[in-house]
Amino acid sequence: MGKWTRRAFLGAGGLVGGGLALGFAFAPNRMTILSGDSDASTAELNTWLTIRLDNTIKVIVPHSEMGQGTQTGLPMMLADELDADWSTVTMEQAPATETYANNDVARGFVLGDTTLPESVSRMLDFSLFKVAQIAGLQITGGSASIRFTGQLAMRRAGAAAKHMLLQAAATRWDVPVESLSANESIVTHATSGRSATYGELANEAALVAPPVEPTLKSPSDFTIIGQSQPRFDIPAKVDGSAAYGIDIQVPGMMYAAIKHAPVFGASFQAPNVEQVKASPGVIDVIEIDGAIAVVANNFWRAKTALENLELLCVNGDGESMTSAQIYERYAEAALSEDGSYDADEGDVANAMLGADKIVRASYQVPFLAHAAMEPLNCTAWVQNDKCDVWVGHQNPLGARKSAASAAELPEEQVTVHNFMLGGGFGRRSETDFVEQAVTLSRKVGAPVKLIWSREEDIRQDRYRPAVANHMAAALGADGMPTAWQNSYTNSGANEPGESPLTQYAIANQSIKGVDVSSAVPLGAWRSVGHTQHCFFNESFVDELAAEAGQDPYEYRRTLLADMPRHRKVLDTAAEKAGWGTPLPEGHARGIAIEQSFGSIVAQVAEVSVDEFGQVKVHKVTAAVDCGIAVNPNAVDAQIESGIIYGLTAALFGEIEIDEGCVVQSNFPDYPMVRLQDAPEIDVHLIDSGEAIGGIGEPGTPPIAPALTNAIFAATGKRIRSLPVSKHDLA
Amino acid sequence: MAVELHVNGVRHQLDVEAEMPLLWVLRDELGLTGTKFGCGVSSCGACTVHVDGTAERSCTLPVGDVDGAHITTIEGLGADEAHPVQIAWIEKQVPQCGYCQSGMIMAVAALLEENPSPSRAELDEAVTNICRCGSYQRIHEAVDGLTNV
Numbered sequence: 059m060g061k062w063t064r065r066a067f068l069g070a071g072g073l074v075g076g077g078l079a080l081g082f083a084f085a086p087n088r089m090t091i092l093s094g095d096s097d098a099s100t101a102e103l104n105t106w107l108t109i110r111l112d113n114t115i116k117v118i119v120p121h122s123e124m125g126q127g128t129q130t131g132l133p134m135m136l137a138d139e140l141d142a143d144w145s146t147v148t149m150e151q152a153p154a155t156e157t158y159a160n161n162d163v164a165r166g167f168v169l170g171d172t173t174l175p176e177s178v179s180r181m182l183d184f185s186l187f188k189v190a191q192i193a194g195l196q197i198t199g200g201s202a203s204i205r206f207t208g209q210l211a212m213r214r215a216g217a218a219a220k221h222m223l224l225q226a227a228a229t230r231w232d233v234p235v236e237s238l239s240a241n242e243s244i245v246t247h248a249t250s251g252r253s254a255t256y257g258e259l260a261n262e263a264a265l266v267a268p269p270v271e272p273t274l275k276s277p278s279d280f281t282i283i284g285q286s287q288p289r290f291d292i293p294a295k296v297d298g299s300a301a302y303g304i305d306i307q308v309p310g311m312m313y314a315a316i317k318h319a320p321v322f323g324a325s326f327q328a329p330n331v332e333q334v335k336a337s338p339g340v341i342d343v344i345e346i347d348g349a350i351a352v353v354a355n356n357f358w359r360a361k362t363a364l365e366n367l368e369l370l371c372v373n374g375d376g377e378s379m380t381s382a383q384i385y386e387r388y389a390e391a392a393l394s395e396d397g398s399y400d401a402d403e404g405d406v407a408n409a410m411l412g413a414d415k416i417v418r419a420s421y422q423v424p425f426l427a428h429a430a431m432e433p434l435n436c437t438a439w440v441q442n443d444k445c446d447v448w449v450g451h452q453n454p455l456g457a458r459k460s461a462a463s464a465a466e467l468p469e470e471q472v473t474v475h476n477f478m479l480g481g482g483f484g485r486r487s488e489t490d491f492v493e494q495a496v497t498l499s500r501k502v503g504a505p506v507k508l509i510w511s512r513e514e515d516i517r518q519d520r521y522r523p524a525v526a527n528h529m530a531a532a533l534g535a536d537g538m539p540t541a542w543q544n545s546y547t548n549s550g551a552n553e554p555g556e557s558p559l560t561q562y563a564i565a566n567q568s569i570k571g572v573d574v575s576s577a578v579p580l581g582a583w584r585s586v587g588h589t590q591h592c593f594f595n596e597s598f599v600d601e602l603a604a605e606a607g608q609d610p611y612e613y614r615r616t617l618l619a620d621m622p623r624h625r626k627v628l629d630t631a632a633e634k635a636g637w638g639t640p641l642p643e644g645h646a647r648g649i650a651i652e653q654s655f656g657s658i659v660a661q662v663a664e665v666s667v668d669e670f671g672q673v674k675v676h677k678v679t680a681a682v683d684c685g686i687a688v689n690p691n692a693v694d695a696q697i698e699s700g701i702i703y704g705l706t707a708a709l710f711g712e713i714e715i716d717e718g719c720v721v722q723s724n725f726p727d728y729p730m731v732r733l734q735d736a737p738e739i740d741v742h743l744i745d746s747g748e749a750i751g752g753i754g755e756p757g758t759p760p761i762a763p764a765l766t767n768a769i770f771a772a773t774g775k776r777i778r779s780l781p782v783s784k785h786d787l788a
Numbered sequence: 789m790a791v792e793l794h795v796n797g798v799r800h801q802l803d804v805e806a807e808m809p810l811l812w813v814l815r816d817e818l819g820l821t822g823t824k825f826g827c828g829v830s831s832c833g834a835c836t837v838h839v840d841g842t843a844e845r846s847c848t849l850p851v852g853d854v855d856g857a858h859i860t861t862i863e864g865l866g867a868d869e870a871h872p873v874q875i876a877w878i879e880k881q882v883p884q885c886g887y888c889q890s891g892m893i894m895a896v897a898a899l900l901e902e903n904p905s906p907s908r909a910e911l912d913e914a915v916t917n918i919c920r921c922g923s924y925q926r927i928h929e930a931v932d933g934l935t936n937v
Contacts, residue, residue, distance in 0.1 A: 125884025125921050288881060295886030296874040296893060298822020298862035305821035313816070338805070358812035359805075361828075431826055431834060431887040431920045480824070480887030481920050512827045691881055695926070699884055702922025725831040725918060734912035736924035 077110040078260040080219050080268065106215040107136060113243055113257030115142050120152040121203040122452055123291050124479035126754045127692030128203040130289040134688055135208040138282035139216030139275055143243035149290055151476060204688055205656055205750045217272035226262035227254055277686055277747055286691035291478065303450035303477040304435045308505040311437065312341055314498050315360040316510060317369060318349040318518045321718035322577040324371040337363035346497050353502050357509055377718040384576050384715065385422055388526035388547040397545060397570035400558045404566030409541035413532030417605050421529070421594045422779040425713040426522035426583055427728060432480020433515050436495035439505035440465045445472045445496060450479035452487040460489035464496035484582035488520050516728055517720040520581025521713055523549045525590040529598045537606025538616065541566035544594065547574040557587030560595055561624060561653055562617040578715065584703055585755035588654040592759035593780065596650035600767045601776065610767060611637050611649050623683055623746055627651060627658045630681035634742050635662035645676065648768025650760040657684040657751030661701065663764040667772050671788035675705065675737040675765060683744040684751040693753050694741045700757020701739055706731040708762035710783050791855050795820065796864025806852025811835045813851045814861060822862040822890050826918070833917030836891035837861050843898035862890035865897060873897045876930040884921035892917045896931060905935040
């Protein structure tokens, strides 16, 4: 492919065997019409859509499926603009190549949800496309697939294809294009009664120049978007046929089990390698960066042999580190006058001086592991001039880049075969396990399937950062806040930058982060910085309401007077939860609201605490404004999912460090919400018609404060550090 | 040791270590990858299969202990026609990432075989499998639908 220009254009062309292919082409000139039989030129078209002569439609989706339903939602968006017959639509996952890199994820992350003027936005599109190319982004994360790829690529491609099909029919019948209509994959000329299927028109449509700016439907004309459709991926997930990375079988494949130096940053000695090498089925014991792997002819043999391997840590930087010390250090650091400001508005000091009441509180949340159900794994096969990688990854292009580096091959010689992900939550956007598999395959000269044990998964994660903070607020005579102060620790991995901000209208604000670090490796964890900061902000505003002697829902409502979308979400959650209505003895409700990734979610938790201090979450009512819900049933599922994921963390989640090592190791000591702990969840979607927001993450942040605010309402005990399980509530 | 297993109606004769867990025999020796590895300590239930009709966690079950047994995996559950639990799972759109669902479905199917109308408490006590995507609400709904029939 030649040098790319800065702009992407819609390109179209014919297909081998007939039909229409349409996609964005990055090419020196705008028109990249494909010839019908040239594979070389086919490769240049970043295809989003094909229409075959048999009237079937295939949508190519550049995002990974990890249960969030994006591989159904994106085709729905395209099919709606195309006015396609949904029953004939199938999908296929895009290959890991640069043309599918999504700079909009980068834009969403860097800019949060700030709306920018169009002119600035266009400049950023270019600069961030470069960034995306360089960073190898083809990420599924940041709750971005539907709102960016769906809005910017899928809908445009569908609308463009429809335009071309209508144009082809107009030419064929020699009638004005305005006299035609399209519905269910059929173009009709009502006056003459003529009609043709998309398949019948596809060859001629391929000759029509694609429109540069196709006209998109107004939401009131949607026929597929907004109607729940069964997800494409589900049937294979109930009969065992769905293929995850861990399921790949490559002829001649060997199996590897791995153990890392348990102390972060430590090196180690392994005195009995020779003995372990002689274990049944073992092919080799291989030391790689910071870890040692046993390769055998079956995973269990590799795992069993590895369990007999002695590892002696030496020279660990963090060998005396404990999480208690880290938290203490963070709490101290957050007292610092220094820091970088997220908000510095009005005159906080002056407002504090004139306050009727000053409220102060300090909060802290721990490190957390991701614990996706499918343990980390990757299969790699490095041969002389090529490398194949089989993996379920949130960032297949990033995985390719890392694999190429480990294989010492050009990226073009690396093929990433992306599979279903058995959960990602941010962990599967990292590439450590990919590099390891490639390195092992190189060393043994055969395909190697590397599987981490659950213990390694918990102990060698890229953890959700622990954060400590100190908050203060000034209350006026009416009990409402006149100043809001927040100094928190920032150890990185805290994006998006908006997450520490308060959503409430408070005139004087000082919100700043103080940089801290530790030897604990950090990464993105579902909803990223919003998990910590929503807990802080929504707990503290609850404390202010209590200090003011006001109802916590009404208090928030007053503070959101000028934010109608937020207010409607808050009101809906409260109303549907029966806020203020009588509850069974010992039950109480708590409320919280958070805007994240372009969506607003409020939750009301109904809990009880028994005489032994045991917390039971009976019900969670959620109200969600994600603009337009593309596949409402899948949106409900994501909110249910976000609540359970956040509830596990709030109730039980803590990664502790002792002598430099992670204490927890597996589900018995890193417990999860199970069926018996799962509350009834009632989700209400609000169709605001605003810009489409993300949905994979926004369900998670509000549950922790909704829960602890409910515990306060039930017991009078304010929980300022998580998890709940370490507090005595008896 | 020589082991004989009847897996989804097919007889297999294997020569493997007696202590190798059934999970790895199914996955790596027989290529039946629908049964999943989740924790390796019988905690999460992703590896649940039926051994002579009873739900068992296969990740810690030595194959030597099930010599001669009849094993049903997720691939065999609905081999002839979809099992009611599988149908209910599709209808309620239960799976998300789906990784835990083979084990979840096998655990629920075994429970319903034994107790066709479990109470909510009986279901929660019998099925302690972990789902990190939080499909519990839909599992409750799907099982309610099956027991009301």
